[in-house]
Amino acid sequence: MDRTPGPKPRRSAPRGSYAVGDERRARILDTAVEHFAQWGFHASSLARIAKEVGITQGGLLHHFRGKEDLLVSVLRHSEEQDRERFFSREPRSAAEAFTVLLDLAAHNAARRGRTMMFNTLAAEAGDPGHPAHDHFVRRYREVIDYATVPLRAAVERGELAPDTDCEAVATETVAIMDGLQLQWALAPETYDMVGRLRTYFDRLLRSLTTDGSGMPERP
Amino acid sequence: MDRTPGPKPRRSAPRGSYAVGDERRARILDTAVEHFAQWGFHASSLARIAKEVGITQGGLLHHFRGKEDLLVSVLRHSEEQDRERFFSREPRSAAEAFTVLLDLAAHNAARRGRTMMFNTLAAEAGDPGHPAHDHFVRRYREVIDYATVPLRAAVERGELAPDTDCEAVATETVAIMDGLQLQWALAPETYDMVGRLRTYFDRLLRSLTTDGSGMPERP
DNA sequence: GTCTATAAGGCGATAGAC
DNA sequence: GTCTATCGCCTTATAGAC
Known part of the structure; x- marks a missing residue:
């Protein structure tokens, strides 16, 4: 489905043979995304994932210590990609911050499996015993904090109403x-x-803006 | 459906509970909510549910045909309760409609299991093969339609801005x-x-309210 | 209405061959 | 790096006893 465009040697890669191994690893991760999307964590099966990749369960477990390791790896891998693509630089205005989020939403609509995986896992992770519980608690904390920053800056610049509760707006936006x-x-x-x-966003920005100007033209 | 041909009127027994024979059935439903919340549908286990109720898997399957029947029964039971409690009469204003939804949110916060079950199942049901897929498609259609009605009425009464996109607001509110x-x-x-x-809701209602001063025009 | 027994199969993880 | 084999346990559903 989606090929990861940038195969970068994260761990010290001596000799090119790692590229082959890493590609198999990447295929496992991509396949696992689809399975976690459809089945969630508990009901996903290593054997089914492995079969779709074209190896056996034993072969898969050479790359990942176990099921939980696979889950954590998938989440980490996915979110690192997004961080790089969307959140690597600071937006210069509130409107620009919202535009980035629109791009993210468009991107999510173009990768159904990954998006459905996050829907399912974020919900499952409400259970404190879920292996991704801590991950999602941390993630929401980070995302909301991150979204709050450009709002506060916009308030400082007089771009948004001075009484704006930036964290509430950020929470709401994520929700x-x-x-x-x-x-x-x-x-x-x-x-x-x-x-x-x-x-x-259009209505939100209008209601937060003192002069009544809306979103900029769509890109 | 299981147990339909009973002469006992299970539905609308307003005096707080079920006939003695159906009490076991109700306990199964309540327990199943907690399990679907924690495990989702696929990874929930009839034997575990039965054990918590205090019977065996075989005993449980006397009350429900199978796992899918249990799921559907749980969803139907849950939502009928809510429909009665929150949506049995029409709100008189947009503000009152929002107040009802605040009550619903408070109620949801007081029943963690049921709320987490809906989070998990609504996400899982994105998969078209999920046994609750059609149920949730229908449910969102109904809920959004229902939420749109009082908004339209409020626009008619001049309570909200005439250019309000009521369905968009309803969709957003549910989201x-x-x-x-x-x-x-x-x-x-x-x-x-x-x-x-x-x-x-406060900000939403403020931004939808026409007070005659400088409401910017929008397509 | 609930039990036990059983069928037929899937699960994650490990061990060792190559 | 991938395979096969295996362990012990879990799964849904059915059949029949009481």
Whole structure:
């Protein structure tokens, strides 16, 4: 489905033979995403994942210590990609920050498996005993903190109303994105997730802006 | 459906509980909620549910045809309760409609298992092969339609801005509630879900209210 | 209404061959 | 790096006793 474009030697890669091994590893990760999306963590099966990759369960366990290790690896891998692609530099205005989130939503709509995986795992992880519980607690803390920064800066610059509760807006923004993703997942072909999000940002920004100007033109 | 041909009117027995024979059935439903919450559908186990109820798997299967029947029964039972409690009469204003939703959020925060079950199942059901897929597609359609009605009425009465996209607002409101529930589920003791929702409604209602001064025009 | 027994199969993890 | 074989346990569903 989606090929990871940048095979970078994260661990010290002596001799080229690692490239081959890493590609198999990457294929396992991609396949695991689809399975965690459809089955969640508990009901996913290493044997089924391995079979789809074209190896056996024993072969898969050469690359990952066990099921939990696979899950954590998948989550880490996925989110590192996103961090690089969307959150590597600071937006220069609140409107630009929202535009980045619209790009993210569009990207998510283009990778159904990964998006559905996050829907399912984020929900499952509410159980304190879930192997990804701590991961998601930390993730939401980070994401909301990150989204709060450009809002605060915009308030400082007088771009947004001075009494804006930036963390509340950030929380709400993350919630809306998750909620729309949940609805989108039920009918991905017909549901305009990005359009819904744009409508929301449009009104949000208008209500936070003192002079009543809305979002900039869409890219 | 199982047990339909009973002469006993299980439905609308307003005096707080079930006939003695159906009490076991109700206990199974309650227990199943907790298990579907923690494990989702696929990874839940009839034997574990039965054991917690205090019977065997075989005993449980006397009340429900199989696992899917149990799931459908749980969903139907849960949502009928909510429909009666929260959505049996039409709100008189947009503000009152939002108040009902705040009550619902407070109620959800007070029944962790059921709320987490809906988080997990709604996410899992994105898979078209999931036994609750059609159920959730229908449910979101109904909920959004239902939420749209009082908004349209409020626009007609001049209570809200005439250019309000009522279905968009309804969609967004449902999304926010789901998104906040997802975050709440990760830390139910410390997360003020109702407060967050109230903050959102406050700003939403303010931005939708026509007070005659400088409401910017929008396509 | 609940039990036991059983069928037929899937699970994760480990061990060792090559 | 991948295979096969295996362990012990779990799964849903059915059949029949009481």
